[in-house]
Amino acid sequence: MTDAYSAAPYPTYRLIPSQYPPIGLFDTVATAADLLAVMDLVGWTNDRLVASRIARLPQQEWVYGRPNASVVMAAFLHVSPTGMRFNSPDLGAWYAASEIETAAAEVGHHLRREAVARNMPEMVRVYRGYSARLDGLYLDIRGQQSRLADVYASDRYDASQRLGEEVRASHGAGIVYDSLRRRGGTNIVAHRPTGVLDVVQADHFEIRVPAIGRRIEVRKLTAPS
Secondary structure, eight states, X not given: OOOOEEEOOSSEEEEEETTSOXXXXXXXXXXXXXXXXXXXXXXXXXXXXXXXXXXXXXXXXXXXXXXXHHHHHHHHHSOOTTOBTTBOTTSOOEEEESSHHHHHHHHHHHHHHXXXXXXXXXXXXXXXXXXXXXXXXXXXXXXXXXXXXXXXXXXXXXXXXXXXXXXXXTTOOEEEEEOSSSTTOEEEEEOOGGGEEEEEEEEEEEXXXXXXXXOOEEEEEOOOO
């Protein structure tokens, strides 16, 4: 079977914990040199992991000088110590879903795992949503959970991280894949910051999950008038 590629669905949705406020470090600078100077001024280049990650991104892939550029770059520079499904700890990626319900199911799954790890009966967290347009052609592995069982494994990321980093190394845009947390949902991982376009902050949601069970409660928050 040959690889299939497709455009990412539009729009896409991403949820980020509101406890991490957006810092517009990348939003207003005009040049890469200015960006490096600002990063040095605020101490980002003193963070060994951040400095090594931005060094892995060619400057032509840096995103700056446009709204929410910092949100995009943070997804690539601030990474889980073990990586995520389609990226290693060396460099992050932009994960999103084609439906806000799928985005909520994905973060709810990880919130439940946190509740179990912390031995808490439930977890509640507020997230802010972003919509974006994802440019480029994406490796499309939807409908291939049987053939790519190791990539879709729910308990390990070794095979999926290898695939994701192979896509990144080949200068691919990313991967479109089936959600494991919501039946019929679609997820996308973008491996190029410059492919994440028209990022707009949207609604805030409170998500509550029990440590035991599959229930996910999602409450859309109303901004104060």
